[in-house]
Amino acid sequence: MLEKRAAEFQLDEEVREKTVKEPFDSQYRCGALLGSGGFGSVFSGQRLCDGLQVAIKQISSDRVQQWARLPGEVGPVPMEIALLQRLAEVGGHGGVVRMLDWFEVEGRGFLLVMERPPHGQDLFDFITERGALPERLTLRFFRQIVEGLRFLHAHGVVHRDIKDENIVVDTRTLDVKIIDFGSGAPLKETPYSEFEGTLGLQPPEWIVSQAYEAVPLTVWSLGVLLFDMVCGDIPFERDQDIVAAAPVFTRRVSKECQSLIRWCLSYRPEERPTLEEILSHPWMGGGEAEEEEEEHSSLPSQSL
Ligand SMILES: Nc1ncnc2c1ncn2[C@@H]1O[C@H](COP(=O)(O)OP(=O)(O)OP(=O)(O)O)[C@@H](O)[C@H]1O
Numbered sequence: 001m002l003e004k005r006a007a008e009f010q011l012d013e014e015v016r017e018k019t020v021k022e023p024f025d026s027q028y029r030c031g032a033l034l035g036s037g038g039f040g041s042v043f044s045g046q047r048l049c050d051g052l053q054v055a056i057k058q059i060s061s062d063r064v065q066q067w068a069r070l071p072g073e074v075g076p077v078p079m080e081i082a083l084l085q086r087l088a089e090v091g092g093h094g095g096v097v098r099m100l101d102w103f104e105v106e107g108r109g110f111l112l113v114m115e116r117p118p119h120g121q122d123l124f125d126f127i128t129e130r131g132a133l134p135e136r137l138t139l140r141f142f143r144q145i146v147e148g149l150r151f152l153h154a155h156g157v158v159h160r161d162i163k164d165e166n167i168v169v170d171t172r173t174l175d176v177k178i179i180d181f182g183s184g185a186p187l188k189e190t191p192y193s194e195f196e197g198t199l200g201l202q203p204p205e206w207i208v209s210q211a212y213e214a215v216p217l218t219v220w221s222l223g224v225l226l227f228d229m230v231c232g233d234i235p236f237e238r239d240q241d242i243v244a245a246a247p248v249f250t251r252r253v254s255k256e257c258q259s260l261i262r263w264c265l266s267y268r269p270e271e272r273p274t275l276e277e278i279l280s281h282p283w284m285g286g287g288e289a290e291e292e293e294e295e296h297s298s299l300p301s302q303s304l
Protein backbone atom coordinates (compact mmCIF):
# COMPACT_ATOMS: atom_id res chain seq x y z
CA MET A 1 0.00 0.00 0.00
CA LEU A 2 2.83 2.37 0.87
CA GLU A 3 4.48 1.56 -2.44
CA LYS A 4 1.25 2.23 -4.25
CA ARG A 5 0.83 5.58 -2.51
CA ALA A 6 4.45 6.47 -3.22
CA ALA A 7 3.92 5.72 -6.89
CA GLU A 8 0.99 8.09 -7.13
CA PHE A 9 3.05 11.20 -7.73
CA GLN A 10 0.67 13.35 -9.65
CA LEU A 11 0.73 16.93 -10.73
CA ASP A 12 -2.02 19.42 -10.06
CA GLU A 13 -3.27 21.84 -12.67
CA GLU A 14 -1.00 24.64 -11.51
CA VAL A 15 2.08 22.56 -12.19
CA ARG A 16 0.74 21.18 -15.46
CA GLU A 17 0.89 24.77 -16.69
CA LYS A 18 4.64 24.81 -16.11
CA THR A 19 5.40 24.62 -19.79
CA VAL A 20 3.94 28.10 -20.36
CA LYS A 21 5.23 29.82 -17.24
CA GLU A 22 7.63 32.71 -16.99
CA PRO A 23 11.36 31.97 -16.92
CA PHE A 24 13.21 31.85 -13.59
CA ASP A 25 15.12 35.12 -14.11
CA SER A 26 11.97 37.17 -14.57
CA GLN A 27 10.42 35.80 -11.36
CA TYR A 28 13.28 35.50 -8.83
CA ARG A 29 16.47 37.27 -7.85
CA CYS A 30 19.34 35.16 -6.58
CA GLY A 31 21.36 36.42 -3.58
CA ALA A 32 24.12 35.15 -1.30
CA LEU A 33 25.27 31.54 -0.99
CA LEU A 34 23.62 29.82 2.00
CA GLY A 35 25.41 26.50 1.74
CA SER A 36 26.78 23.91 -0.63
CA GLY A 37 27.12 20.17 -0.47
CA GLY A 38 26.93 16.95 -2.42
CA PHE A 39 24.17 17.88 -4.85
CA GLY A 40 24.84 21.54 -5.58
CA SER A 41 24.60 24.97 -3.99
CA VAL A 42 21.83 26.78 -2.14
CA PHE A 43 21.37 30.55 -2.42
CA SER A 44 19.12 32.98 -0.66
CA GLY A 45 16.77 34.78 -3.03
CA GLN A 46 13.68 36.86 -3.44
CA ARG A 47 10.45 36.43 -5.37
CA LEU A 48 10.15 39.61 -7.41
CA CYS A 49 6.33 39.86 -7.48
CA ASP A 50 5.97 40.18 -3.69
CA GLY A 51 9.47 40.25 -2.17
CA LEU A 52 9.02 36.83 -0.49
CA GLN A 53 12.30 35.46 0.89
CA VAL A 54 13.17 32.14 -0.75
CA ALA A 55 16.00 29.64 -0.92
CA ILE A 56 17.14 28.49 -4.36
CA LYS A 57 18.89 25.12 -4.68
CA GLN A 58 20.92 24.46 -7.81
CA ILE A 59 20.97 20.75 -8.58
CA SER A 60 23.57 19.55 -11.08
CA SER A 61 22.19 16.70 -13.17
CA ASP A 62 25.46 14.77 -13.11
CA ARG A 63 25.30 14.45 -9.31
CA VAL A 64 21.72 13.20 -9.15
CA GLN A 65 21.51 9.53 -8.14
CA GLN A 66 17.78 9.00 -8.39
CA TRP A 67 15.34 10.28 -10.96
CA ALA A 68 11.55 10.20 -11.11
CA ARG A 69 8.93 10.75 -13.77
CA LEU A 70 6.27 13.39 -13.24
CA PRO A 71 3.10 13.30 -15.34
CA GLY A 72 3.08 16.10 -17.90
CA GLU A 73 6.89 16.41 -17.97
CA VAL A 74 8.85 15.24 -20.97
CA GLY A 75 12.02 14.19 -19.17
CA PRO A 76 12.76 12.78 -15.72
CA VAL A 77 13.26 15.09 -12.73
CA PRO A 78 15.49 14.59 -9.68
CA MET A 79 13.74 12.48 -7.01
CA GLU A 80 14.17 15.43 -4.61
CA ILE A 81 11.81 17.53 -6.76
CA ALA A 82 9.28 14.70 -7.17
CA LEU A 83 9.15 14.10 -3.40
CA LEU A 84 8.74 17.79 -2.56
CA GLN A 85 6.11 18.09 -5.29
CA ARG A 86 4.14 15.28 -3.71
CA LEU A 87 4.30 16.95 -0.28
CA ALA A 88 3.24 20.31 -1.71
CA GLU A 89 0.24 18.72 -3.41
CA VAL A 90 -1.07 17.34 -0.13
CA GLY A 91 -0.88 20.77 1.47
CA GLY A 92 2.53 20.71 3.13
CA HIS A 93 3.30 20.75 6.86
CA GLY A 94 4.70 23.44 9.15
CA GLY A 95 7.63 21.20 10.08
CA VAL A 96 8.70 20.50 6.49
CA VAL A 97 10.13 22.97 3.99
CA ARG A 98 7.73 23.77 1.17
CA MET A 99 8.81 23.77 -2.46
CA LEU A 100 7.31 26.78 -4.23
CA ASP A 101 8.54 26.20 -7.75
CA TRP A 102 11.14 24.41 -9.85
CA PHE A 103 12.83 24.96 -13.21
CA GLU A 104 14.93 22.91 -15.58
CA VAL A 105 17.98 24.79 -16.86
CA GLU A 106 18.73 23.39 -20.29
CA GLY A 107 21.84 21.25 -20.24
CA ARG A 108 22.85 22.23 -16.69
CA GLY A 109 20.42 20.93 -14.15
CA PHE A 110 17.52 22.12 -12.07
CA LEU A 111 16.62 25.03 -9.81
CA LEU A 112 14.43 24.27 -6.84
CA VAL A 113 12.75 27.26 -5.18
CA MET A 114 11.62 26.79 -1.60
CA GLU A 115 10.47 28.84 1.34
CA ARG A 116 13.14 30.35 3.62
CA PRO A 117 12.30 31.21 7.22
CA PRO A 118 12.93 34.96 7.77
CA HIS A 119 15.43 34.41 10.59
CA GLY A 120 16.59 31.02 9.47
CA GLN A 121 19.75 29.30 10.64
CA ASP A 122 20.49 25.62 10.21
CA LEU A 123 20.60 23.59 13.38
CA PHE A 124 24.28 22.69 12.88
CA ASP A 125 25.23 26.39 12.98
CA PHE A 126 22.74 27.01 15.77
CA ILE A 127 24.40 24.32 17.95
CA THR A 128 27.91 25.41 16.93
CA GLU A 129 27.16 28.95 18.12
CA ARG A 130 25.43 28.01 21.35
CA GLY A 131 26.85 24.63 22.32
CA ALA A 132 24.61 21.94 23.81
CA LEU A 133 20.98 23.07 23.98
CA PRO A 134 18.81 23.09 27.11
CA GLU A 135 16.40 20.18 27.23
CA ARG A 136 13.31 22.35 27.05
CA LEU A 137 14.44 23.93 23.79
CA THR A 138 15.57 20.53 22.51
CA LEU A 139 12.14 19.15 23.27
CA ARG A 140 10.49 21.98 21.39
CA PHE A 141 12.62 21.32 18.30
CA PHE A 142 12.46 17.54 18.56
CA ARG A 143 8.66 17.40 18.78
CA GLN A 144 8.30 19.48 15.61
CA ILE A 145 10.83 17.29 13.80
CA VAL A 146 9.06 14.05 14.80
CA GLU A 147 5.70 15.53 13.73
CA GLY A 148 7.24 16.59 10.42
CA LEU A 149 8.55 13.05 9.89
CA ARG A 150 5.14 11.55 10.63
CA PHE A 151 3.72 13.78 7.92
CA LEU A 152 6.41 12.63 5.46
CA HIS A 153 5.82 8.96 6.20
CA ALA A 154 2.04 9.37 6.03
CA HIS A 155 2.49 10.70 2.50
CA GLY A 156 4.87 8.07 1.25
CA VAL A 157 8.21 9.87 1.64
CA VAL A 158 11.30 8.84 3.63
CA HIS A 159 13.97 11.52 4.14
CA ARG A 160 16.99 9.29 4.92
CA ASP A 161 19.34 12.12 5.95
CA ILE A 162 17.95 13.55 9.18
CA LYS A 163 20.74 15.52 10.91
CA ASP A 164 21.35 19.01 12.27
CA GLU A 165 22.50 20.48 8.92
CA ASN A 166 19.19 19.47 7.36
CA ILE A 167 17.00 21.29 9.89
CA VAL A 168 16.40 25.04 9.64
CA VAL A 169 15.51 26.98 12.80
CA ASP A 170 13.67 30.29 12.75
CA THR A 171 15.65 31.90 15.57
CA ARG A 172 12.81 34.34 16.42
CA THR A 173 9.89 31.92 16.59
CA LEU A 174 11.94 28.77 17.36
CA ASP A 175 9.95 26.92 14.71
CA VAL A 176 11.96 24.34 12.78
CA LYS A 177 11.65 22.80 9.34
CA ILE A 178 13.13 19.68 7.77
CA ILE A 179 15.04 20.54 4.57
CA ASP A 180 17.16 18.69 1.97
CA PHE A 181 15.35 15.81 0.32
CA GLY A 182 18.43 15.03 -1.79
CA SER A 183 18.77 11.57 -0.18
CA GLY A 184 15.02 10.93 0.07
CA ALA A 185 13.03 8.10 -1.50
CA PRO A 186 9.48 6.84 -1.83
CA LEU A 187 8.61 5.06 1.41
CA LYS A 188 8.33 1.28 1.12
CA GLU A 189 7.86 -1.47 3.67
CA THR A 190 10.61 -3.70 2.29
CA PRO A 191 14.32 -3.09 3.03
CA TYR A 192 16.44 -0.58 1.16
CA SER A 193 19.79 -1.77 -0.17
CA GLU A 194 21.41 1.57 -1.00
CA PHE A 195 22.40 4.21 1.56
CA GLU A 196 22.64 7.80 0.41
CA GLY A 197 22.67 9.54 3.75
CA THR A 198 25.69 10.94 5.57
CA LEU A 199 28.65 8.71 6.42
CA GLY A 200 28.94 8.39 10.17
CA LEU A 201 25.16 8.60 10.48
CA GLN A 202 24.41 5.18 9.06
CA PRO A 203 22.69 2.73 11.42
CA PRO A 204 24.33 -0.53 12.62
CA GLU A 205 22.23 -2.71 10.28
CA TRP A 206 23.70 -0.87 7.31
CA ILE A 207 27.25 -1.45 8.54
CA VAL A 208 26.57 -5.10 9.34
CA SER A 209 24.30 -6.17 6.48
CA GLN A 210 24.02 -3.27 3.97
CA ALA A 211 20.26 -3.10 4.39
CA TYR A 212 17.78 -1.11 6.47
CA GLU A 213 14.10 -0.32 6.72
CA ALA A 214 12.70 3.19 6.56
CA VAL A 215 11.24 3.69 10.04
CA PRO A 216 14.11 2.16 12.10
CA LEU A 217 16.60 4.15 9.99
CA THR A 218 14.68 7.36 10.69
CA VAL A 219 14.45 6.56 14.40
CA TRP A 220 18.18 5.79 14.63
CA SER A 221 18.91 9.18 13.08
CA LEU A 222 16.54 10.80 15.58
CA GLY A 223 18.54 9.21 18.43
CA VAL A 224 21.74 10.65 16.97
CA LEU A 225 20.08 14.06 16.53
CA LEU A 226 18.63 14.15 20.04
CA PHE A 227 22.03 13.25 21.52
CA ASP A 228 23.62 15.94 19.32
CA MET A 229 21.22 18.59 20.61
CA VAL A 230 21.64 17.87 24.31
CA CYS A 231 25.39 17.09 24.22
CA GLY A 232 26.50 19.49 21.44
CA ASP A 233 27.97 16.78 19.18
CA ILE A 234 27.00 13.45 17.63
CA PRO A 235 27.52 10.28 19.70
CA PHE A 236 29.54 8.16 17.25
CA GLU A 237 31.56 8.49 14.10
CA ARG A 238 33.50 5.25 13.71
CA ASP A 239 31.75 2.10 12.47
CA GLN A 240 32.89 0.16 15.55
CA ASP A 241 31.23 2.71 17.85
CA ILE A 242 28.03 2.70 15.80
CA VAL A 243 27.70 -1.09 16.04
CA ALA A 244 28.48 -0.96 19.77
CA ALA A 245 25.42 1.36 20.02
CA ALA A 246 26.35 2.52 23.53
CA PRO A 247 26.29 6.33 23.67
CA VAL A 248 28.45 7.93 26.36
CA PHE A 249 26.84 11.11 27.67
CA THR A 250 29.32 13.96 27.81
CA ARG A 251 26.99 16.34 29.71
CA ARG A 252 24.37 16.20 32.38
CA VAL A 253 21.29 14.87 30.60
CA SER A 254 18.08 13.92 32.40
CA LYS A 255 17.35 10.21 32.90
CA GLU A 256 14.18 10.44 30.79
CA CYS A 257 16.05 12.00 27.91
CA GLN A 258 18.84 9.45 28.14
CA SER A 259 16.27 6.66 28.10
CA LEU A 260 14.65 8.00 24.92
CA ILE A 261 18.04 8.40 23.21
CA ARG A 262 19.08 4.85 24.18
CA TRP A 263 15.77 3.46 22.93
CA CYS A 264 16.16 5.20 19.54
CA LEU A 265 19.77 3.95 19.38
CA SER A 266 18.85 0.31 20.03
CA TYR A 267 21.20 -1.97 18.11
CA ARG A 268 18.33 -4.11 16.85
CA PRO A 269 16.07 -2.15 14.50
CA GLU A 270 12.95 -3.96 15.71
CA GLU A 271 13.62 -2.80 19.28
CA ARG A 272 13.59 0.89 18.36
CA PRO A 273 10.39 2.87 18.97
CA THR A 274 8.03 3.98 16.23
CA LEU A 275 7.50 7.72 15.74
CA GLU A 276 4.25 7.43 17.70
CA GLU A 277 6.04 5.67 20.57
CA ILE A 278 8.61 8.47 20.63
CA LEU A 279 5.83 11.04 20.95
CA SER A 280 4.32 9.22 23.93
CA HIS A 281 7.66 8.70 25.74
CA PRO A 282 7.61 10.37 29.20
CA TRP A 283 10.40 12.84 28.24
CA MET A 284 8.17 14.20 25.48
CA GLY A 285 5.69 15.22 28.18
CA GLY A 286 8.17 17.82 29.34
CA GLY A 287 8.49 16.97 33.06
CA GLU A 288 12.25 16.54 33.45
CA ALA A 289 12.98 18.90 30.59
CA GLU A 290 11.18 21.66 32.51
CA GLU A 291 13.17 20.92 35.65
CA GLU A 292 16.39 20.96 33.65
CA GLU A 293 15.49 24.34 32.29
CA GLU A 294 14.84 25.74 35.76
CA GLU A 295 18.21 24.47 36.95
CA HIS A 296 19.95 26.26 34.08
CA SER A 297 17.77 29.35 33.95
CA SER A 298 20.35 31.50 35.71
CA LEU A 299 22.88 30.86 32.92
CA PRO A 300 22.50 33.50 30.18
CA SER A 301 23.88 31.23 27.43
CA GLN A 302 21.22 28.62 28.18
CA SER A 303 18.32 30.99 28.41
CA LEU A 304 16.67 30.36 25.03
N1 LIG B 1 14.95 26.47 2.68
C1 LIG B 1 16.08 26.85 3.28
N2 LIG B 1 16.08 27.89 4.15
C2 LIG B 1 17.23 28.27 4.76
N3 LIG B 1 18.43 27.69 4.56
C3 LIG B 1 18.49 26.65 3.72
C4 LIG B 1 17.33 26.18 3.04
N4 LIG B 1 17.68 25.13 2.26
C5 LIG B 1 19.00 24.97 2.45
N5 LIG B 1 19.50 25.87 3.32
C6 LIG B 1 20.91 25.98 3.76
O1 LIG B 1 21.75 25.43 2.76
C7 LIG B 1 22.43 24.27 3.26
C8 LIG B 1 22.55 23.24 2.14
O2 LIG B 1 21.24 22.88 1.72
P1 LIG B 1 20.84 21.36 1.49
O3 LIG B 1 21.02 20.64 2.76
O4 LIG B 1 19.52 21.31 0.83
O5 LIG B 1 21.93 20.97 0.42
P2 LIG B 1 23.04 19.86 0.43
O6 LIG B 1 23.37 19.37 1.79
O7 LIG B 1 24.07 20.34 -0.48
O8 LIG B 1 22.21 18.83 -0.28
P3 LIG B 1 22.46 17.36 -0.56
O9 LIG B 1 22.47 16.61 0.74
O10 LIG B 1 21.24 17.15 -1.41
O11 LIG B 1 23.79 17.33 -1.24
C9 LIG B 1 21.62 23.82 4.47
O12 LIG B 1 22.41 23.07 5.39
C10 LIG B 1 21.15 25.16 5.02
O13 LIG B 1 22.19 25.78 5.76
Ligand SMILES: [Mg+2]
Nearest residue numbers: 037165166180
Ligand atom coordinates in the same frame (compact mmCIF):
# COMPACT_ATOMS: atom_id res chain seq x y z
MG1 LIG C 1 22.09 19.03 3.43
